[in-house]
Amino acid sequence: MSLMITDECINCDVCEPECPNNAISQGDEIYIIDPNKCTECVGHFDTPQCREVCPVDCIPDDPNHVESKDQLMAKFLQLTATK
Known part of the structure; x- marks a missing residue:
């Protein structure tokens, strides 16, 4: 299951650089x-x-994005595959 950021976000900027997949970005109001x-x-x-x-x-x-650990691992392998 992927994660989401709720509107409780205070835009502190600490999560974005921690994401190894670059999945986190600044949205219109919150990350x-x-x-x-x-x-x-x-x-x-x-x-x-x-x-x-x-x-x-x-x-x-x-x-809204339920995934098993196996599906998450498959996504990781796809994201990190050398092209």
Whole structure:
């Protein structure tokens, strides 16, 4: 399951540089997570790094993008494949 950022985001800028897949970017009002790039850090780390650094705990699972660990690993392999 990819993650999402809720409107509780305070735009503190700490999550964006922590994302190894560059899935986090500044949206119109708050940061957003691209579900096509988010692997919950599967393949990189044991836990989602954005959640580790978020001071307001505003990064829950995205119920609109449910994925298994195997699917997240497949996405990681696709994102990191050498072209």
